[in-house]
Amino acid sequence: MSSDTPLQLLGGLSATEFLRDIWQQRPLLIRGAFPDFECPLDPDELAGLACEDGVEARLVEEHGEDGPWQVRHGPFDEAVFGELPERDWTLLVQAVDHYVPEVAELLEAFTFLPRWRLDDIMISYAPPGGSVGPHMDQYDVFLLQGMGRRRWQLGGKVADEAPIIPGIDLRILERFEVTPGDDWVLEPGDMLYLPPGWAHHGVSQSDDCLTLSVGFRAPSADEAITSFADYLGEQLPASLRYADAGMAPPDDPSELDDAAVARMRRLILETLDDPARLAQWFGRAMTQPKYVDQLVPREQPTAPAELVAELQAGGELVRCRGSRFAWRALDGERATLFADGDGVTCALPLARALASDAALDAEALALPGAAELLAALLDAGSLSWADE
Structure with a gap:
């Protein structure tokens, strides 16, 4: 419509x-x-x-x-x-x-x-x-x-x-x-x-x-800033630090002057103003499950070959009711699939198919990388077999 x-x-x-x-x-x-x-x-x-x-x-x-x-x-x-x-x-x-x-x-x-x-x-x-x-x-x-x-x-x-x-x-x-x-x-x-x-x-x-x-739902500003800062903290190298090369000698060595504050402000704003990192954090944040304990990871990893055989035999995978999916294009061919607070790069058509409500049956295997990603999502508890 x-x-x-x-x-x-x-x-x-x-x-x-x-x-x-x-x-x-x-x-x-x-x-x-x-x-x-x-x-x-x-x-x-x-x-x-x-x-x-x-x-x-x-x-x-x-x-x-x-x-x-x-x-x-x-x-x-x-x-x-x-x-x-x-x-x-x-x-x-x-x-x-x-x-x-x-x-x-x-x-x-x-x-x-x-x-x-x-x-x-x-x-x-x-x-x-x-x-x-x-x-x-x-x-x-x-x-x-x-x-x-x-x-x-x-x-x-x-x-x-x-x-x-x-x-x-x-x-x-x-x-x-x-x-x-x-x-x-x-x-x-x-x-x-x-x-x-x-x-x-x-x-x-x-x-x-x-x-x-x-x-x-919509995250509040304080929740978003705290969450994004935590995500950045996991991504940034320890070598990215406050620096003051070329500064003038201070009039008073005890003073925290405007120039020092401006340098710190510039470091923070330049670090935060990264659209690619922001998008990756946002996708993870907005797909966090409401109740984490609803996702039950599998005790034994699923071999992609076993998953392929099950789908070809008529099996169907469904999204767990507590799961959240989204996707974001990276270019014309690749995308990030966000699933339950995690993100993985895959082919764009595969990301769109997995984040939709379409049935995940043997036809999904025609998409490149499908078997491996479906197995990983099944093991994480984001997907399950329809007859389970």
């Missing part, structure tokens, strides 16, 4: 129009974004997932036994859910797309955005009155109503330093005023897009209210 083709998902806007006029600028309510939507899992299945080891889950009670806005972290015992009140609580489960293939399939609707920007699909369940309080998030999110009805109220864009309620394990805003007109009840299939920093408050209006949150 062309980027200029109107999408029902975006309320009739084309992808180009949405990215130009809405994305990271203002909210957008989309009625019937997913017509006749059927939620890919039910509340009992979500609760069951929250009881499993390794799954990130939270239980938020507005009126908990230990005080207001009590937060408990999973995994939970099934008995917990039978002890909860009839209203005013919320269960949140992160990265449901990593565990439920039918949830992961929803991501196909969001291919108008870079795949490496995706964080995960969180799903929340709430009985009547369930909420996590008025708050803001520092990421883009599409809030898709999956089951029941939820009322969303918006309070406009708020400053990073907006006061929050102290002493609780949630970043609930102390003050929240609803913007006139930004007050809606969403039905199944309706969706609300929110850019970063927009205050919002969602409250369940009915039994069995499920909301799917498709979130997109």
